[in-house]
Amino acid sequence: MKAAVWRAGEEPAISIEEASLLPLRPRDVVVRVEASNVSISDHLLLAFDPIQVGWPAPQVLGHAAAGTVEKIGSDVRRVKIGDRVIVTSTPNCGECYFCLHGRPDQCATMVFVGPAHATLSDGTLIYPNASVGSFAELAVVPETQLTAVKTDLPSDQLSLLANPVGTGVGAALRTAPIKSGSTVAVVGCGPVGLAYIQGARIADAAQIIAIDPLPERRALAMRFGATHSIDPAQVDPVEAVLDLSEDAGGMLQGRGADYVFESAAESHAIEQAWAMARATGHVTFSSVCLDMMTAKITFPALPFALAGKTVHSCQYGSLDQRRDLPWLIGLAERGKLDLVGMIDRRYPLTQLLDAMRDAGTRSVIGPTLMPFA
Ligand SMILES: [Zn+2]
Incomplete structure (x- = not known):
């Protein structure tokens, strides 16, 4: 699969490279990324040195997406192959103090960077930002960060519900x-x-x-x-x-x-x-x-x-993904929530740096990456 690999301090900072997925962990899911929101926070990360703040590198950025389940780990129960899913950076583990008290936006299992999910051709491990890494054709995501949805809304609109509309x-x-x-x-x-x-x-x-x-x-x-x-x-x-x-x-x-x-x-x-x-x-x-x-x-x-x-x-607006994403989808389907007007430009994977620049300069409100468009 192709992934946008971020190497801090190099020029260009992001390059599109071929990567091979590692064996799937039991509760992880492979998602075919159909749309991924590009936010100003992605742009801001480019100024960081991940090593200096203790993050593993290189990473694949992208933390809000929508797509389709391609493969599931042996213990996955929340989604099945073929499901349409919204991918969020905030998990809902359902077991920690915050999830049990209705605030999964503070879930104890949330991470800035997930464990390595793929290797490059030279064997280098790559790591998904926020355990999502959706600036790629495929993302490997814990099932706790996925919500299966039933709707005819297109994936670019659904990715907005992961961020920033949600x-x-x-x-x-x-x-x-x-x-x-x-x-x-x-x-x-x-x-x-x-x-x-x-x-x-x-x-x-x-x-x-x-x-x-x-x-x-x-x-x-x-x-x-x-x-x-x-x-x-x-x-x-x-x-x-x-x-x-x-x-x-x-x-x-x-x-x-x-x-x-x-x-x-x-x-x-x-x-x-x-x-x-x-x-x-x-x-x-x-x-x-x-x-x-x-x-x-x-x-x-x-x-x-x-x-x-x-x-x-x-x-993430204090949302409980499994409770609230179907509600937000209903608002959009009934015409009360305008998702169409929130997307003003779509980019292929090869133009990710343009999308991040446009998010950073505030020249586009809803830059959306479409890896297969
Ligand atoms: Zn939790």
């Missing part, structure tokens, strides 16, 4: 969750931010305030359901949200948003997101900072202690 809609409808009639602010209107906005629209939020410096992203936000947009380069976004969120009693300048969602991938934006939530409001974070290994955020101590705000952090 992440954003899950945060809006499961992590927060938004109540009808609320005022919602979204800081950062990239793919996850646009999915927050879709979640807010589905939840019947009365006001959805989109904040992003890029005019094309603000236009997309309005298309996906925002009622207002703010350019943070022109106005203070915290003041603007306070102005837009009315205090029914007339005693405050503005009460602040009932729910704030952050996906700007920048530490100052996280601080602003917290500040624009009303007292007793909810703030949900799920983005990864550009300087994610060293960034620090600060909050003013007195309001942080007294304002009664609830801060949520989550991975």
Whole structure:
């Protein structure tokens, strides 16, 4: 099979190479990758030295995909050959503390890098990022990271439910969750931010305030359901949200948003997101900072202690894959969740670096790798 092999520090950083799968472990599954989302986090990884942070190398990146089961290990019970599956980086082992308490997004079996799954022609072992490694024709994935689905939706749309749409809609409808009639602010209107906005629209939020410096992203936000947009380069976004969120009693300048969602991938934006939530409001974070290994955020101590705000952090929108992916598919099938509009460019495997560049420069909202297209 062909795989996109990432070698940090080399030029090019990724090369398409022939690889042979190792013998299958009992609970692993071979998935034919039909579509794989390319996210800004994949682009950010290219700046890392995996050896320095203790990761094995070389790796195959790609952590959100959809495809078809080709082969199963001897102890696999959740899927069978021929099943259509959504592949997620967050497992649902069903046995750890977090899975048993309804938060598989924190599953104890989650890993940054899985065990070696294939060899290159010179015998070099390669490792799948997030135990997925979907920038390849075939991925070897633990069954705990697979959800079998029954739908006629195409695989490129299904891969969005692994990320970023699952992440954003899950945060809006499961992590927060938004109540009808609320005022919602979204800081950062990239793919996850646009999915927050879709979640807010589905939840019947009365006001959805989109904040992003890029005019094309603000236009997309309005298309996906925002009622207002703010350019943070022109106005203070915290003041603007306070102005837009009315205090029914007339005693405050503005009460602040009932729910704030952050996906700007920048530490100052996280601080602003917290500040624009009303007292007793909810703030949900799920983005990864550009300087994610060293960034620090600060909050003013007195309001942080007294304002009664609830801060949520989550991975994958707190979704329980086996419970929630069929629900999200139903929302898409009934026309309530727009997946079609979230994919604006598809790439063959040979153009993976272009897709990662486009994700990094924010010039494409839904870059999708189609290894067999
Ligand atoms: Zn678990």
